[in-house]
Amino acid sequence: MIRVDHLEKRFGKKVAIQDITLSLEQGVYGLLGPNGAGKTTLMRTILGLYKPDGGQVQWDEADARGSGFSFGYLPQQFMSFEELTVQETLAYFATLKKIPKLERDDEIARCLKLVRLTGEAKKKMGALSGGMIRRIGIAQALLGNPSVVFFDEPTAGLDPEERMNFKMCIAEIKKRATVLISTHIVSDVEGICDHILILNSGRLVAAGTRKEIEEIARGKVWVVPAEARGKNEDGHWHLINVYEQDGQEWMRVLSDEKLVESEPAQPHVEDGYFCCIKGIGGERK
Ligand SMILES: Nc1ncnc2c1ncn2[C@@H]1O[C@H](COP(=O)(O)OP(=O)(O)OP(=O)(O)O)[C@@H](O)[C@H]1O
Ligand SMILES: [Mg+2]
Structure with a gap:
């Protein structure tokens, strides 16, 4: 479990997120908000990539100490080396994630299959389409079967079939992981999220089940x-x-x-x- 308590992050005078209190347990959370709402900042501050200016993030100690603990992150801007092949790119991430060498190839094959790019393993990253690069980004987040996975706008640039395939991947991992997905396209998360968090101008303005969010508009x-x-x-x-x-x-x-x-x-x-x-x-x- 992850507990976020009165979290605040500023960039100079700009307050990007303020007074955010929430907890994340096993299941899928949709993080919704318009451009500039603070979705990326919130994700990165929870993951420890930004130091908070106020409040705190607590990861469940039992999770964090356990041998099976790991997290995956798809950044909004997923970058890769154009000259590396798909296989080499994923091997690079697998190394960063300390996946044992003997398991690496099988794990890469498993994740490539999840994003349906098995046939592209030998292609250079520079030769892939934008949507394919995004899917490699999703694959690297899934490497090592992490118990916490944050996806920042995973479906941006994906065609309808691949959006659906992404939903299937999430349905598969939600039984054992905590998943946070940011988007401003409600239909992308509508069918797969157990919980919805709504950010606006850096504040958490609503949080609840799908039903509860619907009821706001009754x-x-x-x-x-x-x-x-x-x-x-x-x-x-x-x-x-x-x-x-x-x-x-x-x-x-x-x-x-x-x-x-x-x-x-x-x-x-x-x-x-x-x-x-x-x-x-x-x-x-
Ligand atoms: N590195 C930074 N330096 C300065 N300001 C920043 C930085 N990152 C974010 N901001 C500002 O913080 C606010 C929140 O930005 P953030 O990227 O978290 O929003 P977002 O909800 O992810 O938006 P989008 O939907 O466009 O991705 C915005 O006003 C943005 O301009
Ligand atoms: Mg963002």
Whole structure:
């Protein structure tokens, strides 16, 4: 278990994260927030890559001392040496992770299979596409079967099939690991996360199960014919989606008050997220 207590990190005068208190146990956590919310900073401060300016991070001593303890990290900007092959790149990370030499090749093969790049092992990193490099980044995070894995925007640049494959990988490891996944695309984490954490302007504005995040938006989600837009210009509402149904264009919006010509709709996780970010529904800002 990881306990985060009143954590703060500043860059000069800029407060990147402040007063973050949470705990991470076994399971999958989705870390959601818009650009600049502090997701990367929070991950790096928990992992000890940044020294906190306030508060603390405590790793469960039993975990940290146990022989099976290790962690994996996919940075938002995963860099690699262009001249190394895929196999050599993963061997390099396996060495850093102190995976015994005898197990190294099998472990690399296992992780390459997970990201479906077995056939590219001999290719140079410089010859891979952006999405493939991202998948090698995922593979290196999984090397050694770590009990804690942080992925910073793992699905950025992945095509729909590979997004789905990533979800399958997570479903496989969640039974034995603590996994934290940052993203600003709610649908990427919606199906796989047990818990959701929402960051905005460096603060943790909501934390809960998917159901609990949905409930934040209960009574605030409306569908309105797009043509009724003009009649609702004065209201405080946030547009979630525009779609066509039955030959008509509809808007899905969040609002504290019922809009002219609107009908209530069932809340989704994304609605709860936007309520937190856009300050719909009370004090959240
Ligand atoms: N090394 C740094 N030096 C100065 N400011 C930084 C640094 N890293 C982050 N920041 C600032 O801290 C805030 C949080 O940044 P962070 O990268 O953690 O956000 P994020 O939620 O990961 O955003 P994104 O979705 O764009 O990746 C931003 O205002 C950013 O400009
Ligand atoms: Mg980031």
